[in-house]
Amino acid sequence: MTLIIFIILNVSLAGYFLFYYQKNLAIFEIFGYWCFAIILFQNMSAILYLQFELITLSEIKSYNWADTLNRLILFPLLIVWFLNLYHTAKTTNKVILLFIFLNILVGMEWLSDWVGLFKHNNWQLWWSYVLKLSIISLSIIFMSVFRRKFYRKDRSNEFHI
Amino acid sequence: MNFTFDWNEWFFVLSSVVCLTIFLRLPKRFNPLVTFLNWIFAVAFIEFIDYTFGVKPYDLYDFLDGPGYQPTTAIAHFTLYPACSYFLIYFYDKWNLKGMKLVLYIIGWTIISISYEWLCVINNILHYKDWNILFSIPTYPVAIIVTLTVFHFIKINLKQI
Numbered sequence: 001m002t003l004i005i006f007i008i009l010n011v012s013l014a015g016y017f018l019f020y021y022q023k024n025l026a027i028f029e030i031f032g033y034w035c036f037a038i039i040l041f042q043n044m045s046a047i048l049y050l051q052f053e054l055i056t057l058s059e060i061k062s063y064n065w066a067d068t069l070n071r072l073i074l075f076p077l078l079i080v081w082f083l084n085l086y087h088t089a090k091t092t093n094k095v096i097l098l099f100i101f102l103n104i105l106v107g108m109e110w111l112s113d114w115v116g117l118f119k120h121n122n123w124q125l126w127w128s129y130v131l132k133l134s135i136i137s138l139s140i141i142f143m144s145v146f147r148r149k150f151y152r153k154d155r156s157n158e159f160h161i
Numbered sequence: 162m163n164f165t166f167d168w169n170e171w172f173f174v175l176s177s178v179v180c181l182t183i184f185l186r187l188p189k190r191f192n193p194l195v196t197f198l199n200w201i202f203a204v205a206f207i208e209f210i211d212y213t214f215g216v217k218p219y220d221l222y223d224f225l226d227g228p229g230y231q232p233t234t235a236i237a238h239f240t241l242y243p244a245c246s247y248f249l250i251y252f253y254d255k256w257n258l259k260g261m262k263l264v265l266y267i268i269g270w271t272i273i274s275i276s277y278e279w280l281c282v283i284n285n286i287l288h289y290k291d292w293n294i295l296f297s298i299p300t301y302p303v304a305i306i307v308t309l310t311v312f313h314f315i316k317i318n319l320k321q322i
Contacts, residue, residue, distance in 0.1 A: 028194065
């Protein structure tokens with residue numbers, strides 16, 4: 001049941017964002033930022049679990065798949081959604097966006113713990129904020145480097161594949 | 162961290178260096194954005210596989226010195242696998258493979274991948290737990306088809322700029 005709920009949540013949010021939501025990013029940007037966010041979340045989870053044992057993943061396969069889905073879809077989607085709004089926002093709104101999405105990401109992490117997808121071991125709440133803020137910051141840096149390196153060049157030079 | 166730098170790490174690092182060297186020496190065929198997006202997808206894809214099936218509850222195999230997070234494995238995730246993914250799409254595009262030629266190409270890459278996996282097993286890079294090399298035979302064609310599909314997705318969307 002838990003897995004089904006998370007499948008519905010992941011698929012519906014992703015579907016809404018990809019097919020209905022008015023986006024400010026090109027599709028290949030979304031793809032690049034999504035993959036980058038997957039890499040960040042996968043490595044963070046692997047280091048915390050395998051190396052420091054600060055989280056314990058559920059050994060129930062359906063819960064494990066729900067957590068995997070979140071790392072592949074939900075969390076990267078929230079990052080991409082944030083970037084979509086962030087790069088066109090004014091400075092004050094950027095701060096507000098950062099605050100909102102930071103709390104959503106931390107909230108989703110602790111919801112996953114509460115539901116049992118994984119368990120925090122000797123964890124401090126502020127660590128969640130630091131880690132999620134790091135991921136958001138790295139994603140912002142990635143986006144600005146990506147756009148500077150590729151996007152404008154493609155627009156002006158009209159690359160053909 | 163259960164990490165000692167001995168022959169198995171050297172083998173993995175040398176494999177990565179060889180693949181990166183070949184990548185850098187191949188004549189440039191694609192728009193840098195195509196190369197970059199395929200590279201980053203390959204990293205995300207291999208990390209999804211290894212951090213889902215290489216850890217509990219599946220725990221089908223371990224890399225290098227044990228179940229902990231191995232920096233050398235992370236290096237291979239970012240270099241060796243994406244480079245091989247690049248070779249896959251490079252020659253696929255260069256030879257414009259379709260139909261039976263494409264099938265033979267996929268079979269060829271499956272043989273190469275299985276052979277390298279076997280080399281990893283005998284060099285103590287890969288340790289099977291509940292896995293067998295025969296199980297890898299159907300998984301590589303799936304991974305190859307996914308990689309080629311993503312390559313086409315990127316090409317199609319870049320043409321629409």
